Amino acid sequence: MNGRAGYTLIELIMVIVLLSIVATVSVRFVGLSTQGALDTSARQLRALQSVVVSEQLTRELRAAFPLSVRTSGACIEWLPLEAGTNYLRRTRGPNFNEIEIAPFSQPPSTENKRTVIYGYGTSTGDLYTASDPGPVSSTISAVDNNSTPATITLDSSHRFKGNSPARRLFVVGEPVSVCQSDRYLYRYSDYTPTSTQATPPAGTREVLSASLTGTVDFRVVPATLQRAAVVQFTFALESLDGDETTTVSQEVQIRNVP
Structure with missing residues (x-):
């Protein structure tokens, strides 16, 4: 009498265990791949945001009267x-x-x-x-x-x-200021100029960035009769979970010569 072909209980359990291992590895691989794509997208977004902020500051500062640029704390002010x-x-x-x-x-x-x-x-x-x-x-x-x-x-x-x-x-024209307040970087305009720099001034406020970490560093090398003024600024943007930061450092020459 011929024996009937089939799987033993042990073989079935081994198959289930192996499939579970393969499924776990596959899910983990897909999860890591997805997280990697999200992290890359977040880095690209922070990089794009940093480029937009630094480019806006650079363009405005290049059109400033060079002797008017001044800083106080995390604020910079100039006359356009x-x-x-x-x-x-x-x-x-x-x-x-x-x-x-x-x-x-x-x-x-x-x-x-x-x-x-x-x-x-x-x-x-x-x-x-x-x-x-x-x-x-x-x-x-x-x-x-x-x-x-x-x-x-x-x-x-x-x-x-x-x-x-x-x-x-x-x-x-009327003065313009850029100041940090906690995680925000604001641009101020439409306010009355004063001999002492206000930090921040009163006026119309616009958000330049909403994910700063640390303190924005503004520095000015004043213009002389031999060279143009130079503005240096450094700021860092933080990811939503706080695990990563993107640091931007820029130098701007103000070529207008009085």
Whole structure:
């Protein structure tokens, strides 16, 4: 009589155990692969965010009046340049409120704008307040770019403290600040300039980054007659679980020469 073919209980248990091992390894492999893809995506997102933040800061700082850049703690502040030209004659009597200039290639707006001539030898705070005499004028009331010569008319009389060797005149706007607050990096604008840097200032606030860790480090190497100003900033972005950070360090040259 022929025996019937089949599996023994021991063989069945061994197959179940082996399948369980294979399934466990497969699930673990898929889990690690998925986690690796998520980690890579998170790193790429932090890298992209760091590029966007550093590029925005770099572009704005490059268009700053170089002598106006100042830092205090985790804040940096500057006066943005709106336009530049050569002046032919500074303000003179009897009203001391008109500057003769070479025409602007693109005339700037006049709202809350001021003119700056030179500025070396003065404190940074003097560039934020219109002292008379001083390097920064009162606000501009009008720009006549079509007259001969072109002229800038000020709201009130002003005497400039010094001459620019290159006879350069700049038009600057309202100050801009970037400050850290806990995990956030904010950009501040639309506020009144003061001789002492406010940290942070009052004004319109926009979020630049929401995942900072540590303290943002802003440093300024002031401009001299021989070289441009240099701004250095370093910040770190943290992953959501706090296990990884991405550190960014950048140097920005401010080439505008008063």
